[in-house]
Amino acid sequence: MAGRILIVDDLSLNRTVLRGKLMSACYHAITASGGRAALELARNEKPDLVLLDYHMPDMDGLAVCQALRADPVTRDIPVILFSATADHAHRLGALAAGADDFLAKPLDEAYLLGRIRSLLRSVAHRDEWRRHPNTALQAGLADPAGLFAPQPHLALLTGQPNTFAVWRSTVSAIWPEARLTAATVPDALRLDAQSQVPDLFILSPDALEHAGLHVIAELRSRAATRHAEICLILPPSDRANGAMALDLGAADVLTLPLDRAETRLRLEKVIAHKQLADAQRRTLERQLGLAAFDPLTGLHNRNHALMQLDRAITPDSDSFALLLIDLDHFKEINDRHGHNAGDDILQQVARRMQQDLRKSDILCRYGGEEFLLAMPNTDLATAREVAERLRARIGDAPFQLRNSDLRLRVTASIGVSVHRAPEHPLAGEMLNQLLEGSDRALLRAKHSGRNKVVTARATAVA
Missing domain, CATH: 3.40.50.2300 (Response regulator)
Structure with a gap:
């Protein structure tokens, strides 16, 4: 509509x-x-x-x-x-x-329509969040903008480094609390660390003279700077460029000569909008994290790990190992010491296991006291070596419980299976067979005394 x-x-x-x-x-x-x-x-x-x-x-x-x-x-x-x-x-x-x-x-018709388009883009973006079925993603929209207390990072973009002092003096008088940095347009376009990116770029007239309005589109297109807001300073006669700047993604146009009180209000509105957008993105990231990670251990959850496993398997993978790790007698810990103690153990076990992994390995909480470790490009000998190292890391040193003098020794049984048939892609039913192989090996480890590593009898799925 x-x-x-x-x-x-x-x-x-x-x-x-x-x-x-x-x-x-x-x-x-x-x-x-x-x-x-x-x-x-x-x-x-x-x-x-x-x-x-x-x-x-x-x-x-x-x-x-x-x-x-x-x-x-x-x-x-x-x-x-x-x-x-x-x-x-x-x-x-x-x-x-x-x-x-x-x-x-x-x-001015052109400027009015540019301003309308700019504001309606913001409305459309905001309403996307409001219509989202996940109410947590709407949380940032519930608070009035006045609750924000901005101490922003403002970057002054100038055409020449020697003009910065003049603009710094002007902007410092408008917003003394702000953190001010200076950069030329090429410096701004080279930013790649998020920590260096300001909340707001302010483009001076000489920056626009040297670089043109396309710098707005460039800043909007770069991964590091695309969420930063942009304002530009223009003479009152240059409304045509102001309208184009708004269409390219500028948040506001500041007209010379800069009135301190008016400019401060305009910049505060831009920063409040930026902080609200940032809050929405952080909420989205948290919600995505909740969907992908186990909240207790911080490891990937089962569903996300299996999706990662799908992506990790490539046609040129010549071997792939799956380790199913189960803590022995874990129910007794919960029954005797309480579920808080059990949760503490699970968190510490996860931290211990993470110390021995490669970047390409995928470790998840598979369910209850079970963990799954997927290891791309890993042969049987390496998989067994890693499994023994994990078993020792879990079982050799007791676990100190939080807020208690109690130290508990916990052991783990591990089932290992390895896919070694590159002519048959590891996907769908074959992946299920590999998981079932690890599960059967784990059961044998449990039945043969626990605290053991057992390999699946069929280590190659063909």
């Missing part, structure tokens, strides 16, 4: 002209002739964006914007305030009231 935009203006001609421009750009426009009507429409229609006149007889634009922000139903709808009066008080009042931007009449 095309973006729905609410136009609020007490003059019928202004509403008609704006509506025509938006419809020409394939937006769906709805209109209100005053502030109170606008609030009712916003609540009922939930538009994607509001274009709001500053001066109206029944309720001025500031009051409407504040009411929108105070209502949980409408507080996240982007608002662009506009007025024929564009002095400091009007601009600052609009941003302080919660508007996403303030534009002066007569409206």
Whole structure:
């Protein structure tokens, strides 16, 4: 569905002209002739964006914007305030009231549409999270932006290193608490460590003169910098480049001469948006982690390990070993010392086993007190050697329980099977046969006295 935009203006001609421009750009426009009507429409229609006149007889634009922000139903709808009066008080009042931007009449059509597109992209991204069936992924959207306390890292991009001092002085006065660094455009494009990437790049006019607007697209396309926000500083006459910059992915355009209070409000809005997006990504990563890892031991869980195993098997794999590791008499530990003690043992066993693995090995908690170790490109002799080393690492030293003087000795039985038939790809039913071979070998280790390594009788699946 095309973006729905609410136009609020007490003059019928202004509403008609704006509506025509938006419809020409394939937006769906709805209109209100005053502030109170606008609030009712916003609540009922939930538009994607509001274009709001500053001066109206029944309720001025500031009051409407504040009411929108105070209502949980409408507080996240982007608002662009506009007025024929564009002095400091009007601009600052609009941003302080919660508007996403303030534009002066007569409206520059290209810049207005660029700003609308930029804000609607943010709305679309936010709504993807809101519609997600996993409510944990929506958690970051529940808190008002005001709860963020930003101390951001800002990087000033200049055309020449010798111009940095001037811009540093300007930006330091605007946001003294911020961490400021300087870079030329080539320096920024060479960043590859996430820890070096700022929250926000601020492109100075001389940086744009040397590199052009395409630097915005370049920063957006690089893996290291694609999540950093971008603002640029332009003279007021350069609205065409401002519109293009917004379409390329800039978050805002700062107009010369920089007003300290207005610029600070604009930068705070950009940083608040960045922090919210970062929080959403972190939540997603945590949720993906929960889906892939066992929360107790930190190892891969069974399902994820088997998927990894599928990817690890390649046509040129000449051998592949599976070790099934089971802790002996583990039920007695839980029954005698409690499940907290059992959990402690499982965590320590996982840490001990991880010390002996290669990067290509796949270790997971297979279930209960069972672990599975998959070892690509491993022959039978090596697999047995590793299994004996793991058995010794688990059983030779007792485990010290947390918050207790108790030390428990735990042993492990291990079943080993190896695929050694490269002419038959290890997949599907053959992988199941290999797992069953390890399981049968493990049972034999249990039945023959435990604390042993036993190899599957058929070590080659053909």
